[in-house]
Amino acid sequence: MALLSFKSYVTQKNDPYGALASWNSSSHFCNWGGVTCGKRHRRVTVIHLDSEELNGSLSPYLGNLSFLRVLSLKNNSFHGSIPHQLGDLSRLQMLYLNRNKLNGVIPTNFSGCYNLRVLHLANNHLVGSIPFEISILSKLSFLAFDNNNLIGGFPPFLGNVTSMELLSVVGNQLGGIIPDTLGRLKSLTRFYAGGCNLYGTIPNSIYNLSLLTRLSLSENQLTGSLPPTIGSLLPNLEAFQLRNNQLSGLVPSSISNCSKLQNLEIASNYFSGKLTIEFSYMKDIAEIYLNNNNFNGGGEPNDMNFIDSLGKCSKLMILSISNCNFQGVVPTSIGNLSHQLQFLDLGENQLYGSLPSSIGNLVGVTHLGLVENQFTGKIPSTIGILQKLQRVNLNKNQFSGPIPDTIGNLTNLNVISLTFNRLEGDIPPSMGNCFQLQALDLSNNKLSGEIPKQLFQLSSLFILSLSNNSLSGSIPTEIEDLKSLNILDLSYNHLPGYIPSNLGGCTSLIHLYINNNLYEGIVPQSLSSIRGLEELDLSHNNLSGQIPKFLERFSFKYLNLSFNDFQGQVPMKGVFANTSAFSIVGNDRLCGGLVELRLHNCKAVKKHKKRFTLIIIVISVACTILFALSFVSAWCKRKKNGQPSQSSMNERFLKVSYSQLLKATDGFSEANLIGQGGSSSVYKGTLDHDDNIVAVKVLHLQIQGAHRSFMAECEAWRSIRHRNLLKIITSCSSVDFQGNDFKALVYEFMSNGSLHDWLYSNANTSRLNLIQRINILIEVASAVDYLHNQCITTVVHGDLKPSNILLDNDLVAHLGDFGLAKFLGTNSDHTNTIGVKGTIGYTPPEYGLGSQMTSSGDVYSFGILLLEVMTRKMPTNDIFKDDLNLHKFASVALQNQVIDVIDDDLLVMQRTRANAQKVEQCLASIIRIGVSCSIDSPSQRMNINTVVHELLHVRDSLKNLEV
Numbered sequence: 001m002a003l004l005s006f007k008s009y010v011t012q013k014n015d016p017y018g019a020l021a022s023w024n025s026s027s028h029f030c031n032w033g034g035v036t037c038g039k040r041h042r043r044v045t046v047i048h049l050d051s052e053e054l055n056g057s058l059s060p061y062l063g064n065l066s067f068l069r070v071l072s073l074k075n076n077s078f079h080g081s082i083p084h085q086l087g088d089l090s091r092l093q094m095l096y097l098n099r100n101k102l103n104g105v106i107p108t109n110f111s112g113c114y115n116l117r118v119l120h121l122a123n124n125h126l127v128g129s130i131p132f133e134i135s136i137l138s139k140l141s142f143l144a145f146d147n148n149n150l151i152g153g154f155p156p157f158l159g160n161v162t163s164m165e166l167l168s169v170v171g172n173q174l175g176g177i178i179p180d181t182l183g184r185l186k187s188l189t190r191f192y193a194g195g196c197n198l199y200g201t202i203p204n205s206i207y208n209l210s211l212l213t214r215l216s217l218s219e220n221q222l223t224g225s226l227p228p229t230i231g232s233l234l235p236n237l238e239a240f241q242l243r244n245n246q247l248s249g250l251v252p253s254s255i256s257n258c259s260k261l262q263n264l265e266i267a268s269n270y271f272s273g274k275l276t277i278e279f280s281y282m283k284d285i286a287e288i289y290l291n292n293n294n295f296n297g298g299g300e301p302n303d304m305n306f307i308d309s310l311g312k313c314s315k316l317m318i319l320s321i322s323n324c325n326f327q328g329v330v331p332t333s334i335g336n337l338s339h340q341l342q343f344l345d346l347g348e349n350q351l352y353g354s355l356p357s358s359i360g361n362l363v364g365v366t367h368l369g370l371v372e373n374q375f376t377g378k379i380p381s382t383i384g385i386l387q388k389l390q391r392v393n394l395n396k397n398q399f400s401g402p403i404p405d406t407i408g409n410l411t412n413l414n415v416i417s418l419t420f421n422r423l424e425g426d427i428p429p430s431m432g433n434c435f436q437l438q439a440l441d442l443s444n445n446k447l448s449g450e451i452p453k454q455l456f457q458l459s460s461l462f463i464l465s466l467s468n469n470s471l472s473g474s475i476p477t478e479i480e481d482l483k484s485l486n487i488l489d490l491s492y493n494h495l496p497g498y499i500p501s502n503l504g505g506c507t508s509l510i511h512l513y514i515n516n517n518l519y520e521g522i523v524p525q526s527l528s529s530i531r532g533l534e535e536l537d538l539s540h541n542n543l544s545g546q547i548p549k550f551l552e553r554f555s556f557k558y559l560n561l562s563f564n565d566f567q568g569q570v571p572m573k574g575v576f577a578n579t580s581a582f583s584i585v586g587n588d589r590l591c592g593g594l595v596e597l598r599l600h601n602c603k604a605v606k607k608h609k610k611r612f613t614l615i616i617i618v619i620s621v622a623c624t625i626l627f628a629l630s631f632v633s634a635w636c637k638r639k640k641n642g643q644p645s646q647s648s649m650n651e652r653f654l655k656v657s658y659s660q661l662l663k664a665t666d667g668f669s670e671a672n673l674i675g676q677g678g679s680s681s682v683y684k685g686t687l688d689h690d691d692n693i694v695a696v697k698v699l700h701l702q703i704q705g706a707h708r709s710f711m712a713e714c715e716a717w718r719s720i721r722h723r724n725l726l727k728i729i730t731s732c733s734s735v736d737f738q739g740n741d742f743k744a745l746v747y748e749f750m751s752n753g754s755l756h757d758w759l760y761s762n763a764n765t766s767r768l769n770l771i772q773r774i775n776i777l778i779e780v781a782s783a784v785d786y787l788h789n790q791c792i793t794t795v796v797h798g799d800l801k802p803s804n805i806l807l808d809n810d811l812v813a814h815l816g817d818f819g820l821a822k823f824l825g826t827n828s829d830h831t832n833t834i835g836v837k838g839t840i841g842y843t844p845p846e847y848g849l850g851s852q853m854t855s856s857g858d859v860y861s862f863g864i865l866l867l868e869v870m871t872r873k874m875p876t877n878d879i880f881k882d883d884l885n886l887h888k889f890a891s892v893a894l895q896n897q898v899i900d901v902i903d904d905d906l907l908v909m910q911r912t913r914a915n916a917q918k919v920e921q922c923l924a925s926i927i928r929i930g931v932s933c934s935i936d937s938p939s940q941r942m943n944i945n946t947v948v949h950e951l952l953h954v955r956d957s958l959k960n961l962e963v
Helices: 002-008 060-064 084-088 108-112 132-136 156-160 180-184 204-208 253-257 306-312 332-336 357-361 381-385 405-409 429-433 453-457 477-481 501-505 525-529 549-553 607-640 658-664 706-719 755-760 770-790 855-871 886-895 904-909 913-933 944-960
Strands: 035-037 044-048 055-057 070-072 077-080 094-096 101-105 118-120 125-127 142-144 166-168 190-192 199-201 214-216 221-223 239-241 263-265 287-289 318-320 327-329 343-345 350-353 367-369 391-393 415-417 422-425 439-441 446-450 463-465 470-472 487-489 496-498 511-513 518-521 535-537 542-545 558-560 565-569 589-591 673-676 680-686 693-699 728-735 741-748 805-807 813-815
Touching (some): 002 044, 002 060, 108 132, 132 156, 156 180, 306 332, 357 381, 405 429, 429 453, 453 477, 501 525, 525 549, 658 693, 706 741, 755 855, 770 805, 770 813, 770 855, 770 944, 855 886, 855 913, 886 913
Parallel strands (some): 044 070, 142 166, 199 221, 287 318, 318 343, 327 350, 391 415, 415 439, 422 446, 487 511, 496 518, 518 542, 535 558, 542 565
Antiparallel strands (some): 035 044, 673 680, 693 741, 805 813
8 A cells, every 4th residue: 555655646647667557456566666575574675766757756655664675766756855754664774865856854753764774865955954863873874965955064963973984965055164073984985075165174083084085075165284194094095076175285295195096186275385296106096186276386497397206197087287386397207198198288387498299198188288388499290199189279388480280180189279479480281181170279470471271171160360470372262161160360460462252151250350461452242141240350451442231231249441441431221320339440531421420421423423323223123123033932942842941930049969969078078178167067069060169058957956047048048139148059958878867058159268267367367458348348238238128028137247257259248147047027037036146245235135136136246247347356355354345345445546446457557647547537437337336225226228328438438548
């Protein structure tokens, strides 16, 4: 009867595989699927129904199965609370309810299951705190509460369960400190408490748990240092994960004693001093993440000598030591690293000298990052031996000499960036052999000669940037074959002659920059076929003739025709109806156009010219009609043949499967991981259908709110579209190869990362200047204005902050992450109704008091964002404590000396004493906008539409000062 009751709680339609089909009176219950009985008493001892996609709630009558020893229902869709009657199962030894949708609290009467050895409740929606009664289970060896919504601190009483071997509470917002009592768990081998909002120091008692093989405390706010003898205290460690904390001090050399270590993750902390680990003792080490620390050993020339000891680590696959402040030369012993090495990142350090030719020995490397160092000399030709190489980034160094011909041997190469070096000579034609190349950036070097036609035969190219060199010669006709090209930048070279008509074959172009060259003649009509063009810069050439009328039909974000020799009437439609979206200065023979352009009126046209014009119009109309008729005929024919119209709204987004995204991201590899949040990871990938580089946001569905976030983003992107919103390509809702739910969103890839990166990352040594910051603020405000005032239904974003503002190749801002978005005035609300919505520091105070999300809440967040951009101080900065916050910090400065709070990098904008006062007035105006937006009272905050106009006014004032 208990089993039939269990079945009744699962309806037939919620048993897709028929797991319970045999549960009927035609056979004895001991023969039912998933049921095991004892041989002696013929009583139910085991229920095993894993991964059957069962949906329903759990029957309380399960508590009557008094002989039950194992209950395993993991990886289903059971919802509701865990019946407290399960506490009556005194013989129960193993309980697996993980990967379901259970909610409510953990029953306190589990203490009645005094034989329990395994309690696995991970990946549900459980709330409340961990009950004290768990500590009574004296036989418990496996306790996993991962990825629920548990709070209330890390309970000290868990230290009483001395039989514990595995303890995992990952992904709960427990808060508080790690209790010292856990040091009593002498049998503990695995301890996972990452992402639990823990603070304070790691208690010394943890280091006495000598049997520990895996210790993971990542993504907390832990402080303090590691004990010098940690390697002797924890000799059995296989995984040591402390990334994303606030730990400091030296990294103990005794870690060398952890000879079984496979995974060392101490990235993104405040570790300092010289790195003295002797890695040669760690024969099994596979992954080393030391990035984002400060291992400067006092500028000694042998900072990188630890590379020598890695030569014996034959299983090493990942070495990430970027942004560690390492100084010195890279030793030739780098060539002795494991042939298994796939990911090598030495970027953002202070490395100098030549790159050793021994780099060619690393035949397994797929990702090579050396960005932002001080390497000199030639790029070694041995790089061409690295046949598996897919991504090379040598940006912002001082490499000189020619680009080695051997790069053409890298046939698996997807991305190569050599920008901001001193490379010279011709571009090697051999690069045409890199037939999988998607992004090529050779800008800001000293390259000369003609552009080899072989480059334009790379049909996979998505980005091609050759700007700021000394290239000459005509563009090869093969350029028309680049059907996938989105960005072409040939600006600031010496390219002569006419703009090639073949350029019109690049029908996927979105950004085209050929400014500052030697082009002359008219703009070819063939460019009209590039319908998706958003930015076009033809400035600083010697182009002539009239401005083509077809440019009116484009949806430009910006059009620059300045400093040429155009003549005649300036169009007034499309982009030409918005003076802030185009520039025509430096063309003295233009006339007409918008009044704001202040051009002289075009002279009256003579009658015979009018008659000629009339004839032309008649001919044009006739041609248009003929074209329309032929188009309709072709369309009807296509429809007759059963081919769907490409304009169908159903075809607006592509359809992609889990396997396609798996392939696009190389198996969601760590090398492709470009961002990580609380409920998602973002990977860089390439879709097969068009070889475009995309960003794939994979939801962690085991995290509470992730599914809701996915639905919110889908609903938002279905309804909104704006030039300053991140462009979504498609979504995927499927299952992975293990049958687990899988949900992902695919976005346009933003090559310049986030605004947060540009404000704080050491990777960006050239900070954003004042005009760039104002442009970004205007673009974000325009996006918010669109959401609030121009959508059919007002949309509240709910999470405005620098990390959600992505910058494209031209530093144009795109607002993303609509996981908390809300449509006002509808029943659609995917936001949490409990707790503060948004991110600490950017969330308006009224949300903390339980108010619903409103558009004025977005305005508050924008105000904080603006103040952060101008001061380069996060709202959670350590200086803001007691009663001081970023709003008050800026407000007080307005009354005294506003220049005191402005980011030092912006103060260089005061070029002359004559302009200094006017620039300061503009800075004060910007800060005043931020203060007005971030007032505590919602009703007193500035309207976002007003914000846009105010910022535009400030920008115009600064441009007049030539700042």
